[in-house]
Each structure stands twice: as C-alpha cells, then as structure tokens.
Amino acid sequence: MAAVRNFVVTAVNAEPRTIGLLTQITRFVLVGGLSALVDYGTYQGFLALGIWVHGAKAMSFVLGTTTAYLLNRRWTFNNASGGTGSVAKFALLYTVTFFVNIGMNAWMLGVLGDFRGHVTVAWIIAQGVATAINFVILRTVVFKAPV
Template identity: 25%
Template sequence: MTKRLATIFKFGIVGVANTAVDAAVFAILALVGMPILIAQGVSYSCGVANSYWLNGRWTFRDATRGGNDRAKLIRFLITNLIVLALSALILMTLHDVLGWSLVMSKILATLMGMVLNYMASRYWVFRIAT
C-alpha cells in the first residue's frame, strides 16, 4: 500500500509538471493566435513527451525495467491519443458550445484527462506488479 501511495504521489508531481508544460505552450500558442484545437494538440503533445520520459524513468521505473519498451511506448501513445481526443472534445464543448472561459474549459479538460491517464498508465501502459 505504501508503494502504491508513493506511485500516486510521483504521478501527481509528474502530472503537475506535464500540466505546466501543456499550459505554458497552450498559452503561448493561444496568444499568438493559433486556433485552439491546434494549440491543444501541440501543447498536449509537449506534455505527453514530458510525461513518458518522467513517468518511465521515475514514477513507474520498477515496471519499466526489462520488458518490451516498444510495446509500452505504443500503449502510452494510444492512451494519450484517446485522452487528447477526449480533452479536446471537452475543451471545445465547454468553451465553444457552453460559452465557458477558455481558462476554465482548459482546467476542467485537463483534470478529467489526468484521471483517465493515471488509470491507463497504472494498469495498462506501465503495469506495476502488486
């Protein structure tokens, strides 16, 4: 149980770093006038690259020793493509359809994506043996 809590804590720290990368890139791209779906895709991809590197080397390092790294990368990319699609849908729905502020829409889309991403990373991508 302690190991699981440590993993969740590490994932949270990495998530904050990923969110900071995502938000910073998104803000810059939105400021220069890039359409929000393109900005979302680019910024999310930057966060994903950071996530794979940090989670694979720190959060889930016990699970990443040995095994098929290519298969893990493919599972990671599939997970993040799904989360990207869902977060973009949430972002567009909240901002364009419901008229929420871009900042609030981005925050909610990010939070919902984080939950799904943890579950997939923990139980499918990096598969930690208990």
C-alpha cells in the first residue's frame, strides 16, 4: 500500500513532462471525437425538441467546447495552465470559433440545399473548420506548448 501511496504522491508532485506534437495531435483527435459526440448528440437532441436550428447549434457548441477545453487542458496539453491571461485567451478563441462554427454551419445549410443528411454534413464541415483553428491556437497561444 505504501508503494501505491508513494506513486500517487510522486505523480501529483512531479513536474509536467513535455508532450510531443504527434502525441498532442493524437490526444487532441481523441478528445475532439468525444467532444464532437457531446456536441452532435446534444444538437440532435435539441433539434428533436423543436429548438430553432441555430439556437440548438449554439448550445451544443458550448457543451462540446466545454468538454474539449477541460479534457485538452488536463490531458492533451499536460495540465497546462496557460500562464497569465489564459482564461482571456481561451474566451477570445472560443468566441471567435463559436461564430466561425455557427456561421459555417448556417452557410453550409444554405449551400447544401435540402437533402437527407444535409444537417449532418453541414455540422461536420463546421466542426472541422473550428477544430483546426482550435488546435493551432490552443497549442501556440493559450497553452503555449513547446514546438
């Protein structure tokens, strides 16, 4: 039992180790997949409840983004604090990607027309664009991971 306690104490008190780019990308994709399930699942749930499509997308984005931020901060970027101003940087990033995501979704709904699955295709495209922006900015600005 002492060995387990020592391991836990050492793990908690240890300096965060540097995580390489490939590991970060892999973790980011895994966290993104889970967060996308949260986003898409709640989006579909809100639509099934008859909530306005753009309101449903906005609320599901917030839920998916919150999931992504918490898991990425803790696991993908190795419990990074982001230093001074990280909360403001995070808020600015997710405000921008919120509007990019909602705007891209709305634009794609208009471009794609009405066919079976158009809501899902629009969601996937909007999610992909926002995800790419998030990774780059989280890694280089918010959590300042070493290059």
